Amino acid sequence: MNAxxxxxxxxxxxxxxxxxxxxxxxxxxAAAPCSDFxxxxxxxxxxxxxxxxxxxxxxxRDSWRGPAAVHEIRR
Amino acid sequence: xxxxxxxxxxxxxxPLLSDARADSPLWALADSFDAVANGMKNPEADGKLERIRLxxxxxxxxxxxxxxxxxxxxxxxxxxxxxxxDEASPPAALIPLFRAWADSPExxxxxxxxxxxxxxxxxxxxxxxxxxxxxxxxxxRHGMFERFETTSRRVLQDLDELPRADxxxxxxxxxVRCLSLLDEAGSDDIRFMDTLTKALGKADALLAAGLALxxxxxxxxxxxxxxxxxxGEDGRFLRGPMRRAVAEAAKTFGAPRLQGRxxxxxxxxxxxxxxxxxx
Numbered sequence: 001m002n003a004x005x006x007x008x009x010x011x012x013x014x015x016x017x018x019x020x021x022x023x024x025x026x027x028x029x030a031a032a033p034c035s036d037f038x039x040x041x042x043x044x045x046x047x048x049x050x051x052x053x054x055x056x057x058x059x060x061r062d063s064w065r066g067p068a069a070v071h072e073i074r075r
Numbered sequence: 076x077x078x079x080x081x082x083x084x085x086x087x088x089x090p091l092l093s094d095a096r097a098d099s100p101l102w103a104l105a106d107s108f109d110a111v112a113n114g115m116k117n118p119e120a121d122g123k124l125e126r127i128r129l130x131x132x133x134x135x136x137x138x139x140x141x142x143x144x145x146x147x148x149x150x151x152x153x154x155x156x157x158x159x160x161d162e163a164s165p166p167a168a169l170i171p172l173f174r175a176w177a178d179s180p181e182x183x184x185x186x187x188x189x190x191x192x193x194x195x196x197x198x199x200x201x202x203x204x205x206x207x208x209x210x211x212x213x214x215x216r217h218g219m220f221e222r223f224e225t226t227s228r229r230v231l232q233d234l235d236e237l238p239r240a241d242x243x244x245x246x247x248x249x250x251v252r253c254l255s256l257l258d259e260a261g262s263d264d265i266r267f268m269d270t271l272t273k274a275l276g277k278a279d280a281l282l283a284a285g286l287a288l289x290x291x292x293x294x295x296x297x298x299x300x301x302x303x304x305x306x307g308e309d310g311r312f313l314r315g316p317m318r319r320a321v322a323e324a325a326k327t328f329g330a331p332r333l334q335g336r337x338x339x340x341x342x343x344x345x346x347x348x349x350x351x352x353x354x
Binding site for chain 2: 002003006007010014019020022023024026027029030031032034037038040041043044045046047048049050051052053055056057058059060061062063064066
């Protein structure tokens with residue numbers, strides 16, 4: 001039985017205390033074996049990278065299906 | 076919602092700039108957007124843009140806010156700003172991108188091809204922390220312990236402070252992984268606990284040490300757990316209900332009935348690695 005499984009048994013035995021059981025489950029997760037950082041990376045939220053304004057503006061322009069911009073706005 | 080007047084909407088500010096006067100609000104928009112899309116701030120342009128009350132600008136003001144929030148990892152702020160973009164305006168094309176980033180990639184099903192392409196350019200396939208972690212492991216493989224400590228400390232801190240995930244849990248998992256890597260590498264000349272403590276605080280560092288020791292030495296693990304609890308709440312993970320769970324774990328795994336295990340060849344190294352930890 002690995003460390004995570006050992007802690008999970010504590011969670012099972014404390015199922016009458018929801019808060020404690022939840023804490024044990026989280027602790028068991030913290031102890032879960034991790035053979036590759038990719039396992040952790042799968043939990044990471046998507047990260048945006050800076051690409052400058054051009055691609056953003058191109059996407060807006062290329063998606064637009066309405067009339068072109070009018071010139072009053074230049075003032 | 077359809078508030079946008081097609082006669083005054085801005086599809087692309089760039090071609091409009093050639094005829095714009097120096098004090099045109101278009102420059103405030105262009106400068107502010109340029110800064111935010113490059114990960115910078117332009118307070119002067121931002122201030123001007125915020126004060127503009129002209130038709131056609133409001134969707135772009137919200138777009139700048141949404142992009143700024145996206146780069147700040149502010150999910151709530153991003154969704155809020157994106158939700159305020161007039162759906163009939165040109166910037167509305169990017170709403171699915173913000174929703175895909177904040178909620179679920181399935182939001183891209185309603186995106187234009189150009190927006191879907193933009194999403195793939197903006198959102199990294201490989202998280203920067205994955206690259207850093209790989210660099211740390213590469214350093215360890217080459218015996219560059221100082222580089223390993225510096226790089227892994229950065230990964231630990233960044234994981235711990237992640238705003239959009241259970242970062243403290245990921246940080247503890249990474250700490251346990253680092254300890255395991257050091258064990259495998261036979262790195263008995265490294266004092267990684269200092270690195271862990273600097274990155275996560277002493278309580279979380281000791282907890283990670285306890286978790287790493289749990290399989291090989293229940294008593295040492297329990298001692299580490301007790302040490303962690305005595306540090307108070309200086310870590311992000313070991314606080315609140317987690318303290319009760321760790322206290323229970325310390326009692327359980329420190330009990331004599333669980334200490335009659337078969338000695339493990341890694342014990343000596345691990346105990347040396349964590350020596351001085353339980354002071």
